[in-house]
Amino acid sequence: MTLDRPFATQHETLWSQIADRAHVLEFPEIAGTRTRVLRVGEExxxxxxxxxxxxxxxxxxxFTHNIRALSEHYRVLAYDYPGHGYSTLAEGSLEIKDYADHLxxxxxxxxxxxxxxxxxSLGGWIALKVVPEHPEVFGSVILSAPGGRMIPPAKLNGTQSVSADAVAQPTWENxxxxxxxxxxxxxxxxDELVAVRQAIYAQPGFVASAKAIAALRTPEVRERNAVDDSDYARQPLPTLLVWTDNEPSGSPEVGAHLAELLPRGRFVLAEGAAHWPQWERPDVFNTAxxxxxxSLEA
Structure with missing residues (x-):
C-alpha cells in the first residue's frame, strides 16, 4: 500500500523517514572530539x-531526504564535524586539515x-583535498555543490553576515x-530543519565555535585552503559532481567545467535548487x- 503524503518530501522529518529502519545514533570519541554519528543500513x-x-x-x-533511500542499498554513516552540530564545540580556528584528520x-x-x-559544500571541499592525499582509503567521491573556491568578497561577506546574525541571535526568522x-x-x-539548527546555534559555546568555523571565510585562511581547477584535475577516483541551476558560487556552465576537469568524472544538473541539491531535489540526487x-560495481 502506498501512503498518501499530503506534504512535500522536503517537509518529511528525519524520524518519519527512518523510524522503521534499524539505526544507531551514537557519540564516540574520535581524535579527541565527541562526535555525533548516525548509522543506518548496517545490513x-x-x-x-x-x-x-x-x-x-x-x-x-x-541529508534527511537521502539517508533512507541510500541506506536501502548501502550502509550510510552521517556525522557532525568538530565544532558542528552536537559534536564537541571548538575554539580557535578550524581549517581543512583539521576536518580531514578527523575524517x-x-x-x-x-x-x-x-x-x-x-x-x-564544505564536505565536498574536504573530499577534494583529502582524497588525492589518501586515494587508497576511499572508494569514490560524490560532490554536492562543493565549496572551497575563491569567490568575490562581497558575495562571501553577504553570506557571512546572514550566518553571523543567525548564530548571535538564533531566532526562528534569523x-x-x-x-x-x-x-x-x-x-x-x-520546520524541523529550522528547529534543529536553531537548537544547535543556541547551545552554550556555539558562538565561539562559529568563529572557529568562520576562519575559512577570512581571505588569508581561505586562500591557503582554497580549491582551484588543479584540485579537480588531480582527483584519482571516480567522482560524481551534482550542481544546480541556482548555485550561488557559479552557473551551470561553471559546474560543467569543473566536472570536465575530473579525470573520472560524471556530471548531473539538479534544476530548481540552490546550494543544497540533496535537499531540494532528492529525487534527482538519490537516483544519481x-x-x-x-556503475562502479558493473
Missing part, C-alpha cells in the same frame, strides 16, 4: 559505506573499507533566513548517487 555494509559530510555550520540532518580518524575508528565520500542562503525555494525549508555507485 548492507557488504555493499559498501556512504560516508556523508555536511556543509559549513551544518549537521547530519542536511581519517573516523574511518579508522569504524574500520571502514574504501567508503564512498558524499560531501556537500535561522530560516540563514537556510535561505542554501535553499532556493523558501517553501522547501521545513545510486546509478553512479551501481
Amino acid at each position: 548492507n555494509a557488504g555493499r559498501g559505506t556512504i560516508l556523508m559530510l555536511a556543509g559549513t555550520t551544518g549537521h547530519l540532518e542536511a 581519517l580518524a573516523l574511518v579508522d575508528h569504524y574500520g571502514l573499507e574504501k567508503p564512498h565520500l558524499c560531501g556537500e 535561522v530560516k533566513r540563514r537556510l535561505g542562503v542554501v535553499i532556493h525555494d523558501e517553501a522547501a525549508i521545513s 548517487v545510486l546509478d553512479f555507485l551501481e
Whole structure:
C-alpha cells in the first residue's frame, strides 16, 4: 500500500523517514572530539559505506531526504564535524586539515573499507583535498555543490553576515533566513530543519565555535585552503559532481567545467535548487548517487 503524503518530501522529518529502519545514533570519541554519528543500513555494509559530510555550520540532518533511500542499498554513516552540530564545540580556528584528520580518524575508528565520500559544500571541499592525499582509503567521491573556491568578497561577506546574525541571535526568522542562503525555494525549508539548527546555534559555546568555523571565510585562511581547477584535475577516483541551476558560487556552465576537469568524472544538473541539491531535489540526487555507485560495481 502506498501512503498518501499530503506534504512535500522536503517537509518529511528525519524520524518519519527512518523510524522503521534499524539505526544507531551514537557519540564516540574520535581524535579527541565527541562526535555525533548516525548509522543506518548496517545490513548492507557488504555493499559498501556512504560516508556523508555536511556543509559549513551544518549537521547530519542536511541529508534527511537521502539517508533512507541510500541506506536501502548501502550502509550510510552521517556525522557532525568538530565544532558542528552536537559534536564537541571548538575554539580557535578550524581549517581543512583539521576536518580531514578527523575524517581519517573516523574511518579508522569504524574500520571502514574504501567508503564512498558524499560531501556537500564544505564536505565536498574536504573530499577534494583529502582524497588525492589518501586515494587508497576511499572508494569514490560524490560532490554536492562543493565549496572551497575563491569567490568575490562581497558575495562571501553577504553570506557571512546572514550566518553571523543567525548564530548571535538564533531566532526562528534569523535561522530560516540563514537556510535561505542554501535553499532556493523558501517553501522547501521545513520546520524541523529550522528547529534543529536553531537548537544547535543556541547551545552554550556555539558562538565561539562559529568563529572557529568562520576562519575559512577570512581571505588569508581561505586562500591557503582554497580549491582551484588543479584540485579537480588531480582527483584519482571516480567522482560524481551534482550542481544546480541556482548555485550561488557559479552557473551551470561553471559546474560543467569543473566536472570536465575530473579525470573520472560524471556530471548531473539538479534544476530548481540552490546550494543544497540533496535537499531540494532528492529525487534527482538519490537516483544519481545510486546509478553512479551501481556503475562502479558493473
